Amino acid sequence: MNRKRSQCFWKVKVKSMGKMKSKGFLINSLKGIKIMFEANPSMFLLHVFFTTVHGASWALQVVFMQKFFDAAQNFVADKIDLGTAILYLMGMGLSYALCQLMNGVDNCHALILNKSVGKRTNGLIHQSIDRLNVVEFEDTHRLDFINKAIAGSQNLVWVCLTLLDLVFFYTIYFSFMGWYLFTLKPILGLSIVIVFIPCILSKFAQILSFKKLEEQSAPIRREYENYERCMTDKEFFKETRLLGATDFFTNLYTSSLKKLNRLVFIAQLKKNLLNLILDIVTVIGYGMIIYMLFIFVMNQEISVGAFAAVLASIYRLYSFMSELVSERIGWASENVGTVENFLDFVNERNEPEKRMPRPQKVDIKLSNVSFSYPMTDKMALENISLTIPSGQTLAIVGENGSGKTTLCRVIMGLYEASQGEVTYGDVPVKNLSYDHTSAVFQKYCKYNMTVRENLIISQMDKPTDEAMLMDICDKSGVILKDESYRGGLNPMLGRDFDGTEISGGQWQRIAIARGLFRDSDLMILDEPTSAIDPLEETRLYNDFAKICQDKTAIIVTHRLGSVRIADRIIVLKDGRIVQDGKHSELISRDGEYKKMFESQRKWYVVE
């Protein structure tokens, strides 16, 4: 059948498949087939038709081959004329041509079907990802599951096509051959089955042993891929080169690779030994079948045409059987787990959550809020009670790891509190959408797009004009007349698409401009100024205070020189609020804030 289309997908590595509780190939394939049918019913039915004709064309070829050889023998014996013999020859030629044509049509249509179904599966995956709670991305098991679901969305078509081919191609061909051989001589049908049994068993043994190999080698592969990244990845290689650590990583890489090669070598050795034994059994089996055929044809129990047709078909039967078991079913059974993940993932929540628009000009209230990240018992936030009146500028300060970023995310509703509640007015934040909220994160995105697109992406539906964008750039410290921005708002940023690479500080300013562009009633700056010098940071925060005059604003920073613009400062320590007040109040009391401020005093001129 030569279905080359699946080859590249067989290379997909599925990790920890053995740990997955699978509902099985049949049930998942049937569910997947339903999705394929719904994606494009006419194309799906056309594919079933092509596959059936393709299967039947191989059967037809066997019939025409027998007919032609019999006709040739009859022509030599003067029983039929040349015209009739040529007709049979043409019939055999046409059946061969039909086979090749259907092979091409079937494979090509499978690719087209894959594209069409791919649109639907990608759409389903994107919808499901859009519905995820952000905190789920912090859970590595959950991330693993999502990654497998994404792989499943790509594998679904090929896994389901395996079932369709099994029913509409292989079953048609094998049933015909079984019937054909049995009607010729029952012993022939039986002998072929006997020769195939060890072949099928050995293929299954190989699948199992390679599955085991995949499980054993997955952690080693991750290990050496990590060492390889440390030497070659854009993010790593400069520092690795500077540290002179390339040899160190090369040694680690080589030793992991050795471990992996050893595992693969043992598995390959077993496989080759098994194949050798199998080949011997098959050759003996073939020899016996050919001997039987010879005896039958000599005794005139079967015709010369039947002898030739069976001889030609034995190899094809074997190769189809081997292709079906080791390649198609082998690959499908390895990857059906990912399809199951995909089906589970897209069915998790059928209805998109309906969230209300976020109310504006209301107080934000946190009542006894605690939060812990997935896969850890440690509380990142503990029993936080806080009311942020509408229009207040609140600064959150504290040492590294005290919970500032986590608190911002809980306030925005990106993370749901493990205990307690966050409300906007009277409405729990979990029932609200993210509109009227703007945030610039510590780890902001560097979109490889134009300056204009980098800004307007925060609110695509907002009408813009050049002057407004220029003004926002100005307030965020994006100096468009700088060399980097030749072309004003239009130059492409980032190297991915041959754009201009700008400095870390410039990227941060672009991120701030993006945050400012979005219409918002709540604005959060989670330390987006680490790559900007302190004086420029102070200027930015002063501008920010003016922009946020009628908004609720939350700023997170380590540099206490900037927090004086805030109406109120809270100090976090180990996930708890330890101080709360204005700068002038906190500086006059002994406590965390004063300690932090004193240690930074040398940076600032204190009025």
Ligand SMILES: Nc1ncnc2c1ncn2[C@@H]1O[C@H](COP(=O)(O)OP(=O)(O)OP(=O)(O)O)[C@@H](O)[C@H]1O
């Ligand atoms: N993804 C995560 N999974 C588990 N724990 C996390 C995760 N992210 C943060 N934490 C933990 O939660 C606590 C609070 O982290 P958070 O990032 O909120 O602190 P922070 O005050 O913003 O730190 P920094 O000043 O370094 O940005 C820390 O103990 C941190 O180790």
